Amino acid sequence: MKNSTPISPSLEDYLEAVLEVADESGAARTTDIADKLGVSKASVNQAMGLLVDRGLIEREKYGPVFLTDSGDEQARAVSRRHHTIKAFLVSVLGVAEHIAEEDACQIEHVVSKDTMNGLVEFMERRDAE
Numbered sequence: 001m002k003n004s005t006p007i008s009p010s011l012e013d014y015l016e017a018v019l020e021v022a023d024e025s026g027a028a029r030t031t032d033i034a035d036k037l038g039v040s041k042a043s044v045n046q047a048m049g050l051l052v053d054r055g056l057i058e059r060e061k062y063g064p065v066f067l068t069d070s071g072d073e074q075a076r077a078v079s080r081r082h083h084t085i086k087a088f089l090v091s092v093l094g095v096a097e098h099i100a101e102e103d104a105c106q107i108e109h110v111v112s113k114d115t116m117n118g119l120v121e122f123m124e125r126r127d128a129e
Contacts, residue, residue, distance in 0.1 A: 007054060009109035012078045013037060014047040015056060018065055019075035027064035081108040084120050092126075 007015070014033065021032040034044045048065055051057040056071030067075055082104050089100035111119075 005054075007051075007056070007074070011047060011050060011054075012074070012109060013105070014044070014051060015067070015071060015075040016078045016082065018057065018067055019072070019079060022067070026066050028066075029064055033065070078108060080120075081111070081116055084116070084123055085111070088119055088123055 014037070017033045017036045018028045021036050022028045030041050030044045030048070034041045037044075048057060048059055051071065052059060055068055056074060057065050057067055059065045085107050086100045086104035089095040089103055090097055095103065
């Protein structure tokens with residue numbers, strides 16, 4: 001059963017973690033996801049079930065997790081927002097790297113598409129100069 005409702009910020013974090021810890025074959029282990037996010041394996045398993053229901057990941061019980069095409073697209077979008085926001089905070093505002101990392105994790109989930117598009121355009125123009 002595919003669920004097309006928007007996913008929560010927490011599930012976006014899980015998607016991004018799957019993308020970041022996946023190996024060359026695209027597989028991510030539950031343990032690695034739990035370590036990355038600082039959560040229990042039980043929490044990861046619960047979240048993975050919700051992502052399976054939405055058609056964003058595939059997995060076999062006790063096996064590795066793989067992003068679907070749709071899951072990969074969403075995970076990359078979240079990652080791009082995160083990295084763009086962090087780069088802006090560090091390079092434009094001079095925020096310390098560790099603080100920018102934490103803030104970017106929060107901001108990436110609440111910023112509007114219009115604001116995010118403007119920020120991406122600003123950073124791309126700035127990097128091109």
